[in-house]
Amino acid sequence: xxxxxxxxxxxxxxxxxxxxxxxxxxxxxxxxxxxxxxxxxxxxxxxxxxxxxxxxxxxxxxxxxxxxxxxxxxxxxxxxxxxxxxxxxxxxxxxxxxxxxxxxxxxxxxxxxxxxxxxxxxxxxxxxxxxxxxxxxxxxxxxxxxxxxxxxxxxxxxxxxxxxxxxxxxxxxxxxxxxxxxxxxxxxxxxxxxxxxxxxxxxxxxxxxxxxxxxxxxxxxxxxxxxxxxxxxxxxxxxxxxxxxxxxxxxxxxxxxxxxxxxxxxxxxxxxxxxxxxxxxxxxxxxxxxxxxxxxxxxxxxxxxxxxxxxxxxxxxxxxxxxxxxxxxxxxxxxxxxxxxxxxxxxxxxxxxxxxxxxxxxxxxxxxxxxxxxxxxxxxxxxxxxxxxxxxxxxxxxxxxxxxxxxxxxxxxxxx
Amino acid sequence: xxxxxxxxxxxxxxxxxxxxxxxxxxxxxxxxxxxxxxxxxxxxxxxxxxxxxxxxxxxxxxxxxxxxxxxxxxxxxxxxxxxxxxxxxxxxxxxxxxxxxxxxxxxxxxxxxxxxxxxxxxxxxxxxxxxxxxxxxxxxxxxxxxxxxxxxxxxxxxxxxxxxxxxxxxxxxxxxxxxxxxxxxxxxxxxxxxxxxxxxxxxxxxxxxxxxxxxxxxxxxxxxxxxxxxxxxxxxxxxxxxxxxxxxxxxxxxxxxxxxxxxxxxxxxxxxxxxxxxxxxxxxxxxxxxxxxxxxxxxxxxxxxxxxxxxxxxxxxxxxxxxxxxxxxxxxxxxxxxxxxxxxxxxxxxxxxxxxxxxxxxxxxxxxxxxxxxxxxxxxxxxxxxxxxxxxxxxxxxxxxxxxxxxxxxxxxxxx
Numbered sequence: 001x002x003x004x005x006x007x008x009x010x011x012x013x014x015x016x017x018x019x020x021x022x023x024x025x026x027x028x029x030x031x032x033x034x035x036x037x038x039x040x041x042x043x044x045x046x047x048x049x050x051x052x053x054x055x056x057x058x059x060x061x062x063x064x065x066x067x068x069x070x071x072x073x074x075x076x077x078x079x080x081x082x083x084x085x086x087x088x089x090x091x092x093x094x095x096x097x098x099x100x101x102x103x104x105x106x107x108x109x110x111x112x113x114x115x116x117x118x119x120x121x122x123x124x125x126x127x128x129x130x131x132x133x134x135x136x137x138x139x140x141x142x143x144x145x146x147x148x149x150x151x152x153x154x155x156x157x158x159x160x161x162x163x164x165x166x167x168x169x170x171x172x173x174x175x176x177x178x179x180x181x182x183x184x185x186x187x188x189x190x191x192x193x194x195x196x197x198x199x200x201x202x203x204x205x206x207x208x209x210x211x212x213x214x215x216x217x218x219x220x221x222x223x224x225x226x227x228x229x230x231x232x233x234x235x236x237x238x239x240x241x242x243x244x245x246x247x248x249x250x251x252x253x254x255x256x257x258x259x260x261x262x263x264x265x266x267x268x269x270x271x272x273x274x275x276x277x278x279x280x281x282x283x284x285x286x287x288x289x290x291x292x293x294x295x296x297x298x299x300x301x302x303x304x305x306x307x308x309x310x311x312x313x314x315x316x317x318x319x320x321x322x323x324x325x326x327x328x329x330x331x332x333x334x335x336x337x338x339x340x341x342x343x344x345x346x347x348x349x350x351x352x353x354x355x356x357x358x359x360x361x362x363x364x365x366x367x368x369x370x371x372x373x374x375x376x377x378x379x380x381x382x383x384x385x386x387x388x389x390x391x392x393x394x395x396x397x398x399x400x401x402x403x404x405x406x407x408x409x410x411x412x413x414x415x416x
Numbered sequence: 417x418x419x420x421x422x423x424x425x426x427x428x429x430x431x432x433x434x435x436x437x438x439x440x441x442x443x444x445x446x447x448x449x450x451x452x453x454x455x456x457x458x459x460x461x462x463x464x465x466x467x468x469x470x471x472x473x474x475x476x477x478x479x480x481x482x483x484x485x486x487x488x489x490x491x492x493x494x495x496x497x498x499x500x501x502x503x504x505x506x507x508x509x510x511x512x513x514x515x516x517x518x519x520x521x522x523x524x525x526x527x528x529x530x531x532x533x534x535x536x537x538x539x540x541x542x543x544x545x546x547x548x549x550x551x552x553x554x555x556x557x558x559x560x561x562x563x564x565x566x567x568x569x570x571x572x573x574x575x576x577x578x579x580x581x582x583x584x585x586x587x588x589x590x591x592x593x594x595x596x597x598x599x600x601x602x603x604x605x606x607x608x609x610x611x612x613x614x615x616x617x618x619x620x621x622x623x624x625x626x627x628x629x630x631x632x633x634x635x636x637x638x639x640x641x642x643x644x645x646x647x648x649x650x651x652x653x654x655x656x657x658x659x660x661x662x663x664x665x666x667x668x669x670x671x672x673x674x675x676x677x678x679x680x681x682x683x684x685x686x687x688x689x690x691x692x693x694x695x696x697x698x699x700x701x702x703x704x705x706x707x708x709x710x711x712x713x714x715x716x717x718x719x720x721x722x723x724x725x726x727x728x729x730x731x732x733x734x735x736x737x738x739x740x741x742x743x744x745x746x747x748x749x750x751x752x753x754x755x756x757x758x759x760x761x762x763x764x765x766x767x768x769x770x771x772x773x774x775x776x777x778x779x780x781x782x783x784x785x786x787x788x789x790x791x792x793x794x795x796x797x798x799x800x801x802x803x804x805x806x807x808x809x810x811x812x813x814x815x816x817x818x819x820x821x822x823x824x825x826x827x828x829x830x831x832x
Binding site: 175176177180181185186187188255256258285289290291292293294295296297299300303304324325326327330331332334335338339410411412415416 | 592603671674705719741742754826
């Protein structure tokens with residue numbers, strides 16, 4: 001893509017969210033908006049939750065004479081003047097065509113492409129605020145890792161967004177530590193996008209068979225989350241370049257950020273959740289001093305259970321190759337079991353002989369680990385399905401967290 | 417298995433080789449021979465290349481009054497008296513039913529099960545020495561990692577053994593650091609066994625569809641190594657318990673060593689070779705300080721090329737799931753890219769800005785890394801097949817080793 005047939009209109013892109021990962025993604029998107037002026041409006045909006053921030057004296061942007069440095073200032077002003085989010089992505093220069101906007105509604109107005117990148121607990125209330133105020137034919141991609149699991153079903157965050165806003169939303173996930181991506185250290189990522197009909201007939205760069213047949217998004221996966229009402233999609237007006245796999249690659253691919261676009265939204269999203277459960281087990285085993293063989297064994301068994309979980313509960317749309325071939329799958333699992341938060345805290349809990357809760361208190365200021373939440377949610381779901389025994393590693397993690405099993409029992413528990 | 421229908425004869429098991437990994441495997445096999453007296457003769461033979469060894473003063477076996485400690489003694493005597501291979505697996509007690517035998521021919525005589533575990537450069541000359549002196553209906557398993565690649569073909573070590581001896585030989589490989597296995601730290605391994613007809617009709621524990629149809633072993637993989645002559649197998653006499661997947665699991669599975677038995681000998685063997693090429697790239701990238709994202713990306717791309725290589729050149733028998741599901745595949749890849757020799761030396765070569773040859777000199781006393789040998793061999797083979805461009809990571813590794821590419825160019829070179 002890049003030089004393209006002349007369309008009357010260009011895409012306006014907005015990033016919703018401006019934390020560590022939000023800014024790293026906004027930087028990429030703004031770089032590509034500037035690189036492909038035929039496709040995108042140059043200015044990319046980024047919604048910033050406004051707060052007062054003081055530029056510290058050791059910042060390269062500190063200048064005692066500057067009005068910006070006279071006490072706390074709006075974060076958006078600091079970003080727009082220094083091109084740096086000194087609070088959440090310190091030391092990284094953002095593109096000058098990235099505009100920090102404190103108004104959520106203003107930021108998303110007239111945007112055809114919405115990139116969601118904010119903590120998952122804010123998704124619903126943020127979407128509620130812009131419902132009806134976005135273009136009805138906008139398309140979205142969610143960079144929020146994981147899924148929302150509870151006893152009665154599994155809901156993808158991209159679905160929650162799409163359902164609330166009445167648009168189609170895909171997902172981006174991969175082995176992406178935000179600070180490394182922001183510093184342009186090479187990495188890869190996966191984008192999953194599979195609307196009822198792709199907005200173009202252009203061939204997609206990767207496998208992309210759409211499993212849907214009408215222009216209605218069915219928010220259901222077998223019997224799992226069928227309670228969602230379906231959403232009728234508005235077609236993208238033909239004045240715009242089509243939003244298809246090639247378009248997503250153009251918007252996100254950089255020399256330091258390699259993108260693969262697939263159709264398996266469920267697989268990409270599930271990987272990002274389930275790998276955290278595996279990372280807990282890998283951390284415990286590593287904490288026991290069992291060495292690299294044992295850690296690799298946990299990762300292998302975990303990968304198999306991830307595939308099995310996807311195939312069992314998302315059989316309608318899921319492609320098991322997502323887990324074994326995509327950055328969102330095996331690569332993200334590897335990264336998470338190398339130095340991720342869940343891995344590190346689990347390892348510490350064995351080394352210090354403390355519970356995960358104690359580690360969360362001492363290491364994370366009482367914040368909960370994503371893996372422990374997901375392990376509980378997945379277990380409630382598996383219990384409901386009568387399938388605990390078919391996922392012995394996931395079940396072992398839950399039992400250890402609940403104090404009903406010791407780490408030393410893992411090998412015999414998962415032995416087949 | 418374990419308690420079994422009454423067969424007239426038991427299997428005699430011999431381990432050919434007694435290095436670090438050889439002793440770790442012999443320990444396992446001897447433990448199981450003792451545990452299943454209905455199936456196996458209690459005494460397990462281990463062929464030891466005889467050498468003179470002195471028990472050091474800090475050994476727990478040092479006793480100035482003992483005849484064993486009066487100067488250098490035969491290694492076999494030390495092993496048989498102390499039940500420890502103080503030279504190659506110091507500190508680990510071997511089972512008392514494991515007998516160290518300095519005579520290769522005597523050790524293998526009358527054995528129905530031969531376990532080969534010696535450095536690959538000794539395979540051919542060792543097999544030549546026992547050719548015609550083993551039971552014609554013996555069965556083997558090779559614990560030697562990797563394959564023998566050259567311009568005109570790829571030969572599995574299990575095939576080389578089988579062809580030389582006129583028997584069928586399978587392969588064992590997995591994420592197995594010998595010292596960790598010997599110390600009973602939990603790990604997993606894969607055994608691949610697929611004779612023309614399994615010696616029993618008993619159901620195998622894993623997928624085990626045999627791709628062969630007659631009782632002749634065809635030593636060929638498409639057009640790759642078809643020059644081998646075929647071997648007519650001798651059936652195992654019915655007085656013996658059948659040697660099938662269940663039997664191999666009984667002989668090798670331990671609470672700390674979990675075995676999965678499959679039929680894909682080529683996949684299990686290829687993984688063990690190709691992962692070393694990937695580990696070099698992972699080490700370089702890690703040495704660059706590119707972080708965990710980049711390292712995971714290399715491993716993902718490497719795994720894909722391993723699968724593609726297997727599917728392309730061993731399509732007749734290979735099951736791609738071996739790479740993504742087995743310990744011999746993805747788990748061994750992970751272990752090798754965590755702390756393996758190839759990984760560590762490649763990382764050092766970037767950090768110290770020295771060539772791999774210099775690192776081999778300073779760190780390995782001039783020994784060659786397995787990965788550098790395999791990278792050259794694989795490249796010669798790919799060139800011959802006109803397939804270099806289809807394996808950009810393998811080709812990049814070769815080009816970097818040859819001084820025709822820099823590590824910094826890897827991302828753009830493998831970009832699709």
